Amino acid sequence: MTGILLYLVFFLIVTLIYSIVVMGLNLQWGYTGLFNAGVVAFYAIGAYGTAVLMGPDRSTLIGGFGLPFPIALIGGMAAAGLGALIVGLAALRLRDDYLAIATFGIAISVQLVALNFEGLTGGAQGLIGLPRPLFSMFDSPNGFNLFYLGFVACMAALVYLALQTALGSPWGRLLKAVREDETAAASLGKNPAMVRLQAFVLGCTLMGLAGGLYVGFIGFVSPLDFLPILTFQIWAMLIVGGSGNTKGAFVGAFAVWGLWSVSGMAVSKLLPVQFQSQGGAIQTMLIGLLIVLTLLFRPRGLIGESETISRHAN
Amino acid sequence: MKKLLLSSICALGAMTGSAMAQDCEIAFGSVLSLTGPNAAIGKAIGDAGQLAVDQFNEAGGAAGCKVRYVLRDDQGQPNVGVDAAKSLVEIDGSPVILGSIASGVTLPILTSVAVPAKVTQISCCSSAPSLTELAAEGGTDGLWFRTLPTSRPQGIVMATLAHEAGLKTMAIVYVNSDYGVGLARDFKEAFEKLGGTVSQMIAYNEQQPSYRVEVNAALQGEPEAMFLVAFPADGATVAREWISFGGSSKLYLSNAMRADEFVHAVGADILVDAVGIDNAQISGESVSSFDAAWEKRFGSAPNGPGLHTMYDATAVALLAMEKAGKPNGRAIADNIRTVTGGEGEVILPGVEGFTRAKQLVAENKPFTYVGATGPITFDANGDVNGPYLIWGVKDGKLTTIDTWDIPRVDAATAAIEK
Numbered sequence: 001m002t003g004i005l006l007y008l009v010f011f012l013i014v015t016l017i018y019s020i021v022v023m024g025l026n027l028q029w030g031y032t033g034l035f036n037a038g039v040v041a042f043y044a045i046g047a048y049g050t051a052v053l054m055g056p057d058r059s060t061l062i063g064g065f066g067l068p069f070p071i072a073l074i075g076g077m078a079a080a081g082l083g084a085l086i087v088g089l090a091a092l093r094l095r096d097d098y099l100a101i102a103t104f105g106i107a108i109s110v111q112l113v114a115l116n117f118e119g120l121t122g123g124a125q126g127l128i129g130l131p132r133p134l135f136s137m138f139d140s141p142n143g144f145n146l147f148y149l150g151f152v153a154c155m156a157a158l159v160y161l162a163l164q165t166a167l168g169s170p171w172g173r174l175l176k177a178v179r180e181d182e183t184a185a186a187s188l189g190k191n192p193a194m195v196r197l198q199a200f201v202l203g204c205t206l207m208g209l210a211g212g213l214y215v216g217f218i219g220f221v222s223p224l225d226f227l228p229i230l231t232f233q234i235w236a237m238l239i240v241g242g243s244g245n246t247k248g249a250f251v252g253a254f255a256v257w258g259l260w261s262v263s264g265m266a267v268s269k270l271l272p273v274q275f276q277s278q279g280g281a282i283q284t285m286l287i288g289l290l291i292v293l294t295l296l297f298r299p300r301g302l303i304g305e306s307e308t309i310s311r312h313a314n
Numbered sequence: 315m316k317k318l319l320l321s322s323i324c325a326l327g328a329m330t331g332s333a334m335a336q337d338c339e340i341a342f343g344s345v346l347s348l349t350g351p352n353a354a355i356g357k358a359i360g361d362a363g364q365l366a367v368d369q370f371n372e373a374g375g376a377a378g379c380k381v382r383y384v385l386r387d388d389q390g391q392p393n394v395g396v397d398a399a400k401s402l403v404e405i406d407g408s409p410v411i412l413g414s415i416a417s418g419v420t421l422p423i424l425t426s427v428a429v430p431a432k433v434t435q436i437s438c439c440s441s442a443p444s445l446t447e448l449a450a451e452g453g454t455d456g457l458w459f460r461t462l463p464t465s466r467p468q469g470i471v472m473a474t475l476a477h478e479a480g481l482k483t484m485a486i487v488y489v490n491s492d493y494g495v496g497l498a499r500d501f502k503e504a505f506e507k508l509g510g511t512v513s514q515m516i517a518y519n520e521q522q523p524s525y526r527v528e529v530n531a532a533l534q535g536e537p538e539a540m541f542l543v544a545f546p547a548d549g550a551t552v553a554r555e556w557i558s559f560g561g562s563s564k565l566y567l568s569n570a571m572r573a574d575e576f577v578h579a580v581g582a583d584i585l586v587d588a589v590g591i592d593n594a595q596i597s598g599e600s601v602s603s604f605d606a607a608w609e610k611r612f613g614s615a616p617n618g619p620g621l622h623t624m625y626d627a628t629a630v631a632l633l634a635m636e637k638a639g640k641p642n643g644r645a646i647a648d649n650i651r652t653v654t655g656g657e658g659e660v661i662l663p664g665v666e667g668f669t670r671a672k673q674l675v676a677e678n679k680p681f682t683y684v685g686a687t688g689p690i691t692f693d694a695n696g697d698v699n700g701p702y703l704i705w706g707v708k709d710g711k712l713t714t715i716d717t718w719d720i721p722r723v724d725a726a727t728a729a730i731e732k
Contacts, residue, residue, distance in 0.1 A: 007404035014397065123495070125444040126418060128425075129453050141430030218396065219425040224418025225392050261397045265405070268384050277360035280348025280387030 009145045011261060016152045017213050019253035020159055022237045023246055024206030030243035030305070031167060032199040033179035035096055038087075038103030039207060039234045041110040042080045044226040046208025048114060049076030051127045051221045061127075062119045069133035073212040080208020081201055083110075088200040092193065107228060114223040126222025133216055152213055156250075159206060163246050175199055233260075240294050242301025251302050259290055338379040340641045342367055342631070343386065343402030345413040345423060350390025352415045359438060359620040360385050363412055365611055366628035366663075373668035376636045384408065388419050395419040399427040409641040410434045410631045415620070417442030424448070429455050433643035434650070436631055438462060438624035443496045449695035457647045459692055461623040461630070461685075463593070463700035465493065467723050469500025471702050472541060472566050472591055474726045477508040481539050481564070484510060485532040487525075487552055488543035490517040497543045497568060504730050505541075513537045520548055529555045539564035546571055550579035553588075563587040572705050572712060582710035594701040594717055596688040604663040604686035626685035629663060630654060633683055636675050654690045656682050689720055699723045 021043060028034040052063030054072035067075070091102040114121045121127065133151075138144040166172055174195055177185040182192045215221050233256065241252020263286045267279040294302070344363050347356040367383040370376055384406050388395030395414050402408045411428055413435075414420045420440040425448075428435040437445075437460040446466065449458055476484060484505060488498035494517070502512045513535035518528045529552060532540065539562050542549060549571045557563065567590035577585060604625055608616040616622065631646060633653040638645035653661075653671075658680030661671045667683075674681045683690065690698055702723060704716040718726075 003404040003407060007401050010400045010404070011397065014393065118495075122444070124418075124491075125442055126421060128421065128444050128448045129451055144430075217426065218392075218422045220422045222392070222418040222421065224390075224416060225422070227391060229389075229391060230393070257397075260394060261401060264386055264394075264398055265401055268386055273364070273383070276364065276383065276385040277348060277357045279385060280353070280356070280389065283387055284349050284389070 006142055006145070009142070009149050011257070013145065013149050013152050013217055015253050015257050016149075016156045016250075017210050017217070018234065018237060018257055019250045020156055020210040020213070021207050021234050022241065022249035022253050023156075023159055023163060024203035024210070025234055025238050026203075026243055026246060026249050027163065027167075027175075027199055027206070028203040029238065030245070030248075031172065031175040031179060032196060034092070034196060034200055034203075035100040036103050036200070036203070037100040037231060038105075038107035038110075039231040040226045040228060041087075041103070041107040042084055042204040042207040043211040043214075043230070044107075044110050044114060045083045046076040046080040046211030047215045047221050047225065048121055048127075048211075049079035049208065050212035051076075051130055051215045052120060054216075055127055055130050060119070061122065063127075069131075069216055073209065073216070076212035076215075077205050077208045080211065081205040083208075084201045084204030085197075087204075088197045092196050092200060104228070104231075107226075107231060111223050111226050111228075114226065121223070124223065126220060126224075128220055130215060130219045130221065132219050148217055152217075155209070155213065159209070160246060160250075167246065233257075236291055238301075240291060240301055242298075242303040242305065244305030245301070245303050248301055248303040255294075255302060256291070259287055263287055263290075339382050340377060340379045340635075341382050341384050341402065341406035341408040342628070343384050343399070343406055343408030343411050344628075345386050345388050345395050345398050345402070345411060345419070347390045347415045347419070348385070348387040350388070352390055355619050356387075356415060358618050359415065359624045361612065362438075362608075362616075362621045362624040363628040365607065366625050366632065369607070369663075369665045370629075370632045370668050372665045374672055376632045377639055377641055379641070381632065388414050390416060390419070392419045392422045396422050396426055399423040403427060403431045403433050407641070408433070409635065409643045409646055410436065412436055412438070412624070412627050412631065415439040417445065421445065421448070424454060424458055428457055428643075429453070431643070432457065434459070434631060434634075434647040436460065436627040436650075438627045439620045441465070443499070446695045446697055449697075454696065456696075457643065459627075459630075459647075459650060459696040461626045461687060461690065461698055462620075464697050465497040466500045466697070467699045467727060468569065468591055468702065469497050469502075470504045470726050470730050471704075471718055471723060472568075473501050473504035473508055473510070474729070475589060475591075475704065476505060476539065476541070476566055477510060479539075479564070482510055483513045483535065483537045484539050484541055484566075485514040485516070485535070485537035486512055486541045486543070487516045487518060487528060487532050487556075489545060489548065490519050494543045498541075501541050501543075507730050518544075518548065518552065520545070522548070522551075525552045525555055526559075528552070529559055529561070532556070533559060533561055538562055539566060541566040541568075542571070543568040544571060546573045546576040547579070550576050553580045553584075557584055565589075567591070569593060574712065577707055577710070577712060582707050585707040588707060589715065590705045591702055592705060594703040594719075596701060598684075598688060600662045600684040600688060601686055603667070607664055622686035625663065626687050626690060629668075629685055630683060630690065632668075633661070633671055636672060639675075651692055653681065654683050654692060656689065656691065658682050660684050691720065691724065693727070699727065 050072045053067045053075045055064045057064040178192045178195045237252035237256040242248030263283045267283045386398035417440040488494040514532045516532045565588035569592040572592045634646045634649040637649040661667045661683045702718040706715045
């Protein structure tokens with residue numbers, strides 16, 4: 001029984017980290033209608049930024065500043081935000097599928113830079129031996145996991161509350177206005193380009209935060225952590241959870257990542273021994289099937305977008 | 315509703331409780347890429363682990379229990395692999411993790427699951443030097459092993475050869491990939507420890523029409539010879555240009571260039587002074603014993619990467635658990651060097667060998683497992699050495715000049731490390 005609980009703590013840490021990414025994407029797609037297909041790029045920048053700032057000093061590497069985790073985390077976020085600003089200024093003039101193609105290309109480029117800029121990122125070898133915050137304070141690794149769950153949960157709650165406040169404000173309505181009809185928003189004297197840039201940078205900064213939290217938890221980072229498939233997984237979480245609703249980020253991350261792990265467990269438990277090595281393929285099909293079914297029966301996601309109606313309308 | 319939930323949880327608990335009382339079972343967890351970029355080789359590697367577990371169960375199980383092989387897919391993704399490993403350790407209670415294939419999946423499993431939970435991890439297929447580095451720093455807590463030789467002994471053997479030939483300054487030209495970078499670095503470290511000097515270390519990118527710039531840079535400082543880490547086609551271009559710009563004909567060549575196309579492309583007459591290295595094909599009773607068992611089970615020869623190393627990874631873990639007498643990760647890691655490494659009666663792969671090993675454990679006598687990859691000795695970082703052959707070109711043909719068996723490789727490694 002304790003085993004299941006220990007696993008659950010581990011699982012929830014990962015889920016909450018993903019839910020922060022999904023909240024970032026929700027801000028971009030769910031509220032502002034920006035098709036960001038390069039989620040993993042900003043997640044990677046945050047992760048590498050944090051890793052380089054807090055990693056131990058090594059003769060072969062440029063980085064390794066050994067800074068405390070919170071400072072490294074903020075640095076990683078800042079790096080992701082800065083990256084988003086540059087990308088945003090260049091690419092946000094593109095619409096819909098064009099933006100998707102551009103951001104997807106950026107994600108691939110970031111991964112290639114991570115693979116080749118050996119002096120900074122360790123190349124294909126990755127960065128090893130990254131310290132975990134306050135790890136030595138705990139007698140057992142389980143104590144650390146519990147602490148880290150608390151920390152990640154606080155961060156996720158903070159992000160949630162901040163987003164709810166921001167999205168409930170006039171600025172939040174402005175995002176939706178730009179999503180629904182840019183020309184109309186512009187005719188009201190708003191600057192849609194600025195709004196899009198704000199949403200893009202803020203969302204990407206959140207992705208960077210999640211990347212840093214991931215590194216702090218795993219203690220290792222390599223280019224393999226940032227394959228394009230992760231972008232797909234995050235999108236699946238957003239769609240299944242319900243885009244345009246911040247609560248949906250939690251539901252989606254929990255449901256999709258849960259589906260990923262539970263299907264793996266179920267396949268390895270239920271399949272007869274001689275078919276074990278076919279299990280992987282069955283698991284992948286199962287995941288696809290369940291996502292399709294969810295979308296068929298709940299096309300707007302598990303929690304749909306809440307309607308925005310004026311208080312005065314009746 | 316709450317009551318229903320509570321009672322069903324209780325019923326579940328009771329069920330697992332009674333299941334445990336009836337027959338004891340130890341889960342042996344494996345995380346491999348069954349789908350994703352390594353899917354083509356992953357499935358067969360999974361089968362190799364299954365074969366070892368089945369044979370051990372036929373011999374009567376390990377640590378007094380049946381062993382249940384639980385295979386999980388990492389889909390080639392670190393996040394999926396880590397999650398699978400964590401659930402194997404915490405929910406299935408596996409004392410070991412066998413895997414994974416890609417180093418980028420193996421490393422996060424090691425740092426975030428195996429080491430914190432004190433579980434032994436053995437990989438069949440991850441070759442990254444950073445794993446050795448992490449072990450040397452103490453980051454693996456002695457829980458990490460792999461049954462696949464790294465490029466390090468290859469670099470050491472070549473450096474020793476160059477040193478024995480009386481060379482003092484050498485240039486290194488290498489392909490810019492993790493294989494090339496790793497091997498070049500290993501060679502440089504070993505050659506300098508032996509008192510030599512590396513005058514230039516030049517990386518080249520693959521598939522260029524010419525490497526004049528790289529070769530000219532490598533010629534700076536008048537090296538007496540060149541160590542070339544390359545694949546045949548580009549390697550031939552580099553070697554030809556090296557000679558035509560007046561470089562020494564003493565070429566030291568890495569394993570991938572042991573190919574006829576390389577000799578033809580460069581010209582056999584130019585390569586008379588060249589020496590190369592390659593992994594020696596291991597043969598012997600222990601290897602054929604595994605090959606025969608595989609053919610009997612799957613109806614084809616065990617051709618493909620990782621099969622022999624995965625079988626040995628599983629067998630070594632099972633033998634160590636039998637020796638330890640309990641499914642405990644730390645105890646298994648502590649016993650891995652006891653059941654390999656050369657002391658006592660030789661145990662071969664297969665039901666017969668495992669039965670004999672169990673007897674010897676019961677009698678508290680020493681034994682040593684000689685596996686599908688031949689004799690296995692794990693060094694302090696959990697790495698193994700393999701045998702090598704030294705090749706050259708004679709009468710226009712590739713010939714084997716010398717062979718380095720494992721004790722000789724070990725001796726050379728020890729000479730570098732001291």
